[in-house]
Amino acid sequence: MTTPGFEHHDHASCISGSLEAVEKQCKDKGLRLTPVRKRVLEILLDEHRAMGAYDILDRLRAEGLGSQPPIAYRALDFLVKHRFVHKIERLNAFIACGHPGERHVPAFLICRSCDSVAEAHTDLTQGRLGDVARDAGFVIERTVVEAEGLCPKCQEEAA
Amino acid sequence: MTTPGFEHHDHASCISGSLEAVEKQCKDKGLRLTPVRKRVLEILLDEHRAMGAYDILDRLRAEGLGSQPPIAYRALDFLVKHRFVHKIERLNAFIACGHPGERHVPAFLICRSCDSVAEAHTDLTQGRLGDVARDAGFVIERTVVEAEGLCPKCQEEAA
DNA sequence: AGGGGTATTGATACAGTATAACAGTTATAT
DNA sequence: ATATAACTGTTATACTGTATCAATACCCCT
Structure with a gap:
C-alpha cells in the first residue's frame, strides 16, 4: 500500500x-x-x-x-x-x-471539509474482503473503499 | 470479521x-x-x-x-x-x-444481478486504511466499503 | 473502393435522488 | 410557565443519471 x-x-x-x-x-x-x-x-x-x-x-x-x-x-x-x-x-x-494501467483496488481519503480526495494504492482490501466473500460464496468483481474525514490542512484550520 | x-x-x-x-x-x-x-x-x-x-x-x-x-x-x-x-x-x-449498537466498520457485499446486500461485520479495514491515512496525516471518521459482484444464487442462475 | 455491421455521437425528453427555506408544532429544561 | 431547541410539514427547486432514437464515423471484409 x-x-x-x-x-x-x-x-x-x-x-x-x-x-x-x-x-x-x-x-x-x-x-x-x-x-x-x-x-x-x-x-x-x-x-x-x-x-x-x-x-x-x-x-x-x-x-x-x-x-x-x-x-x-x-x-x-x-x-x-x-x-x-x-x-x-x-x-x-x-x-x-x-x-492508470497498474492493477489495483483503489481506496480514497475524502476530506469532508474541502472535498479534496487522495487516492491510495492497495491490493490488500481485496484480499481481506475476499475471505469474507469466499465464506459467503460471493464473487467480488469490484470494490469501493472510501474513507471520509479531515485532511491535514483542514485539521489545522479547525484548530 | x-x-x-x-x-x-x-x-x-x-x-x-x-x-x-x-x-x-x-x-x-x-x-x-x-x-x-x-x-x-x-x-x-x-x-x-x-x-x-x-x-x-x-x-x-x-x-x-x-x-x-x-x-x-x-x-x-x-x-x-x-x-x-x-x-x-x-x-x-x-x-x-x-x-445496532455494536461498534463496527460495516462492509457490504452487493449483488449486481439481484441487488441483494449482505452486511459483513469488521474492524479490520479501519486498521488497514488507518495506516495509510496516518502516514498522510488524514483523520478518518467514517469508512465506506462496498464490494460488488455476484451472490451465490445469481451465480447458479447464470451457470 | 464498396458495403455491411458495430461503435460512437448528437439531441430531446424524462426519471430518480436530494436539499433549501420557512412556517408550524412538539418536547425539554430550567 | 416559558424559553429554547428539536422535530415535522410543505413548497419549491437543484442535482444526478438514463431511455430513446436518429445521424455519423469507424472497421473489417471482399
Missing part, C-alpha cells in the same frame, strides 16, 4: 505521464480514445480533483464538445470501465486515476 | 431484536426515536433489503406518516448518523444495520 498525496507535486509531468500511459493502454487493447473521451480525461487530470459530471459537462460545453448530459456520462462510463477514471460514490463525482 | 448472510434466518426475532437494541440505545443516549423515525427503521428491518428513499417514502405516504421527500430523508439522516441504518452509496439506498 503506497501513501496518498495531499502534498504538492510536479503537476505538468503528472498529467502528461498519465495521459501517455492511457494512450498506450488504449493502443495496446484496441480501445478508442475519441476526442470527447480524451478531453474529459484531460479535464480531470488538469483539475486534479473530484468533479461532478455536470462540472465536466460545463467545460465540454464551453469548448464546443457537446452540451448534453449523455455526452459526459458516456465518456465517463468508458473511462471508468477501463479504470482510467474512478467514481467517488460518496460524492457522486469522478477523479482521474493516479496509476 | 463475521460472515454475512445470504442464507435464511429467523426474521421475526431478527426484527424485534434489532428494534429493541435501537430503542435501548436511544434511551441510554437521550436520542428521540420519534414515530416517523421508528417507522422508517421498522420498514427497513421488515423488508430486510436496501431500499431507496422514495420507496420508503411511498410506504410512509400509504400509512399517512408524511408524503414529502424531506420527511423520509430527515428520518434517514437521523438513523444513519447514529448507525442504526447504513447508506449503500453504490445503490443510493438504505439498509437497516444488522448489529
Whole structure:
C-alpha cells in the first residue's frame, strides 16, 4: 500500500505521464480514445480533483464538445470501465486515476471539509474482503473503499 | 470479521431484536426515536433489503406518516448518523444495520444481478486504511466499503 | 473502393435522488 | 410557565443519471 498525496507535486509531468500511459493502454487493447473521451480525461487530470459530471459537462460545453448530459456520462462510463477514471460514490463525482494501467483496488481519503480526495494504492482490501466473500460464496468483481474525514490542512484550520 | 448472510434466518426475532437494541440505545443516549423515525427503521428491518428513499417514502405516504421527500430523508439522516441504518452509496439506498449498537466498520457485499446486500461485520479495514491515512496525516471518521459482484444464487442462475 | 455491421455521437425528453427555506408544532429544561 | 431547541410539514427547486432514437464515423471484409 503506497501513501496518498495531499502534498504538492510536479503537476505538468503528472498529467502528461498519465495521459501517455492511457494512450498506450488504449493502443495496446484496441480501445478508442475519441476526442470527447480524451478531453474529459484531460479535464480531470488538469483539475486534479473530484468533479461532478455536470462540472465536466460545463467545460465540454464551453469548448464546443457537446452540451448534453449523455455526452459526459458516456465518456465517463468508458473511462471508468477501463479504470482510467474512478467514481467517488460518496460524492457522486469522478477523479482521474493516479496509476492508470497498474492493477489495483483503489481506496480514497475524502476530506469532508474541502472535498479534496487522495487516492491510495492497495491490493490488500481485496484480499481481506475476499475471505469474507469466499465464506459467503460471493464473487467480488469490484470494490469501493472510501474513507471520509479531515485532511491535514483542514485539521489545522479547525484548530 | 463475521460472515454475512445470504442464507435464511429467523426474521421475526431478527426484527424485534434489532428494534429493541435501537430503542435501548436511544434511551441510554437521550436520542428521540420519534414515530416517523421508528417507522422508517421498522420498514427497513421488515423488508430486510436496501431500499431507496422514495420507496420508503411511498410506504410512509400509504400509512399517512408524511408524503414529502424531506420527511423520509430527515428520518434517514437521523438513523444513519447514529448507525442504526447504513447508506449503500453504490445503490443510493438504505439498509437497516444488522448489529445496532455494536461498534463496527460495516462492509457490504452487493449483488449486481439481484441487488441483494449482505452486511459483513469488521474492524479490520479501519486498521488497514488507518495506516495509510496516518502516514498522510488524514483523520478518518467514517469508512465506506462496498464490494460488488455476484451472490451465490445469481451465480447458479447464470451457470 | 464498396458495403455491411458495430461503435460512437448528437439531441430531446424524462426519471430518480436530494436539499433549501420557512412556517408550524412538539418536547425539554430550567 | 416559558424559553429554547428539536422535530415535522410543505413548497419549491437543484442535482444526478438514463431511455430513446436518429445521424455519423469507424472497421473489417471482399
